Amino acid sequence: NIRALDAVLADIVKQDINAVVCNGDFVTSSAHSVEVVDRIRQLGFPSTRGNHERYLQELADPANEKWQQANWAPTIHDYQVLSADARQWLIELPDILLLCDGEAPLVMTHAAPGNDVARVTAQHTDDDWRVLFADLPKSAALVGSHLHWYWQHQWKDNQFVRTPPVGLPLDGDRRAGYLVLRRQEKGWSTEQRRVEYDVEGELASFRQSDFYQEGGVIGHLFWEELRTARWRLVPFFSHLRQVFPIKKLSRGVTGYNSETLQAALQTFDPAQFPEYHPDALSDFS
Secondary structure, eight states: OHHHHHHHHHHHHHSOOOOOOBOSOOSSSSSOHHHHHHHHHHHTOOBOOOHHHHHHHHHTSTTOGGGGOGGGHHHHHHHHHSOHHHHHHHHTSOSEEEEEOSSSOEEEESSBTTBTTOOOOTTOOHHHHHHHHTTSOTTOEEEEOSSSSOEEEEETTEEEEEOOOSSOOOSSOOSEEEEEEEEOSSSEEEEEEEEOOOHHHHHHHHHTSHHHHHHHHHHHHHHHHHHHSSOOHHHHHHHHHHHSOOOBOTTSOBOOOHHHHHHHHHTOOGGGSOOOOTTSSSOOO
16 A cells, blocks of 8 residues: 555654664555555665565465465465565565564564464463563563554563554554554553545555456455455455355365355345454454
8 A cells, every 4th residue: 555655654754763664564455565565675674574475475386276266366466566576575574573672672573473374462361472472582572463453462571562554454444554662661662653645545546456456356355445444354254154165275275266256245244244353352263
């Protein structure tokens, strides 16, 4: 989402901020992956690799079964429009970065160390938190992302904070978001900033893009998420599993053809599913 990114970059200039880092998932959920990746690379921001970048790496194998499945159409589109150099840069990004050491070291990873799709939420138990911080420096603060929803938590001497997303909020607030961290005597203060930008212009551009045309049902659901700032993909796949048998592929990939996705979309009503909140006690996934 290049409009959201540029709005955030402009807001950062106005703040007393001396370092910027990015936490993965630059591609596949909006219509301007090429522009976003180019902008991040030009600015030279340290960055981690998210699960969407890992999907690009998997597509580098022409035998990967994702190539034959319509639910991967947006990822396939981005793989094809990104330059080989950009793809290589994305897949070589580190999974984890130590941003600051010393007292209250600051560590960043897309979801959790060693797991780029982990759900770090308020539902975590003490054992979950212990595992999460086990291999990190003592008293570390960990910055995660992935779930498109700001949240923070203190566990013993450790701190976890989940960033709001720049380009695809899912908390009902369509403004672009980013996280400001400031070092304190012990730990880090966190501030979620939200920035107005031209959402309607981005929606119109998205709808006219090759990404939307080639992304099929999944591309349309990304557009719906941008329009509503509400989760649509997760409930859609819940609905899909209810109305069509799951097709498991040999590598553990779930695959659907375009006709199946279109048929499921015709009967999909997001109002029949609970509002997504990653930290609620009840959830669908």
